[in-house]
Amino acid sequence: MSAARGARIILDGAKDIGSCQHMTQTQKAMVLFSGGQDSTTCLAHALARYERVETLGFDYGQNHRVELDCRHVILQKMAELAPDWAARLGDDHVLDMPALSEIGGTALIGEGEIKMQANNLPSTFVPGRNLLFLTYGAALAYRRGLDVLVGGRCGTDYSGYPDCRRATLDALETALARGMEMQISIETPLMHVDKAATWKLADELGGAGLVDLIVEHTHTCYRGNRSLRHDWGYGCGDCPACDLRRRGFDEWKAA
Ligand code: ZN
Numbered sequence: 161m162s163a164a165r166g167a168r169i170i171l172d173g174a175k176d177i178g179s180c181q182h183m184t185q186t187q188k189a190m191v192l193f194s195g196g197q198d199s200t201t202c203l204a205h206a207l208a209r210y211e212r213v214e215t216l217g218f219d220y221g222q223n224h225r226v227e228l229d230c231r232h233v234i235l236q237k238m239a240e241l242a243p244d245w246a247a248r249l250g251d252d253h254v255l256d257m258p259a260l261s262e263i264g265g266t267a268l269i270g271e272g273e274i275k276m277q278a279n280n281l282p283s284t285f286v287p288g289r290n291l292l293f294l295t296y297g298a299a300l301a302y303r304r305g306l307d308v309l310v311g312g313r314c315g316t317d318y319s320g321y322p323d324c325r326r327a328t329l330d331a332l333e334t335a336l337a338r339g340m341e342m343q344i345s346i347e348t349p350l351m352h353v354d355k356a357a358t359w360k361l362a363d364e365l366g367g368a369g370l371v372d373l374i375v376e377h378t379h380t381c382y383r384g385n386r387s388l389r390h391d392w393g394y395g396c397g398d399c400p401a402c403d404l405r406r407r408g409f410d411e412w413k414a415a
Contacts, residue, residue: 188212189308189347190301192293193235193252195227197378197393197405198312198350200234201358204365205349206310207238207245214250214304216297220289221261226386227379228254237373241366251304255296260289290323291332298336298344309346326351355408356415380405 189206193199193215206213217231231252239246290311297309311329322328329346336344350358362370374393379386381395381402388397392409395402 187308188304188306189214189310190297190304190306191215191310192297192312193217193231194312195230195234195378196312196380197362197374198358200238200374200378201362201365202310202312202349203234203238204245204362204370206308207242207248208365210308211248212250212306213248214306215252216300217252217254218257218293218296219254220257220259226384230377230379234373234377237377238370241369241373253300255300257292257296260292263287288323290321291328294329294332294346295336298340298342301344302340302342307342307344309344311346311348312350324348355404356411357408359409359412360415 187210189210189212191199191203191206191213193203194217203213203215215231215235217228219225219228231254235249235252239249294309294311297311301307301309311324326348329348333344333346336342349361353361359371359374362374366373375391376393378393379395380393382399383396385396385402386394388394390397390406392406395405397406
């Protein structure tokens with residue numbers, strides 16, 4: 161799980177994480193870390209390449225709030241996986257964002273069922289959520305002296321959230337640079353990586369130990385179900401998030 165190996169895998173798999181070209185070994189990262197499969201894989205990616213890595217989660221009244229409880233366990237287990245990861249892992253932060261549930265209107269915080277809508281976005285879509293998370297992340301990174309923001313799932317997700325697209329992130333990078341007079345890169349290692357490749361990437365970054373950790377301790381299910389255990393982890397088994405996770409796992413295993 162050397163840094164060089166991790167970096168090569170990412171560069172091969174994701175052609176437009178443009179920020180990579182400017183990276184040096186001295187960069188420090190803030191990882192938006194929800195406690196899910198994707199953000200845990202992103203955290204491993206960051207630990208493989210940055211000398212200091214801090215983590216940030218958000219409490220916005222999400223249905224799958226159970227993922228927040230998973231975060232501490234995952235961070236502890238990640239540190240136990242590799243001594244160099246333990247040395248690089250810095251402070252963890254959680255910010256309350258109750259305004260998102262006040263705005264409401266999404267199945268992610270308990271309103272209505274989880275389904276695709278006429279506009280081709282799932283009912284779990286929270287308008288601007290990723291923009292808000294990244295902006296808060298950048299503000300905290302500014303205070304903490306960190307210069308890279310690492311975000312999770314993007315692009316190939318069934319949902320295609322418009323605030324996860326690279327063009328949106330490029331515009332936000334520009335806005336943050338102008339608004340804070342600070343150069344901060346937004347890196348999305350999973351931009352062009354589907355769920356099967358996300359499992360594969362975890363295996364490449366941290367071996368069977370990391371895959372086991374992700375199966376056992378990360379949370380993906382939109383319904384917050386942690387009572388049903390499958391070979392791909394815990395979840396209701398039939399929400400869109402569970403479906404993606406299961407299909408990716410099966411596809412990776414079959415490859
Ligand atoms: Zn589920």
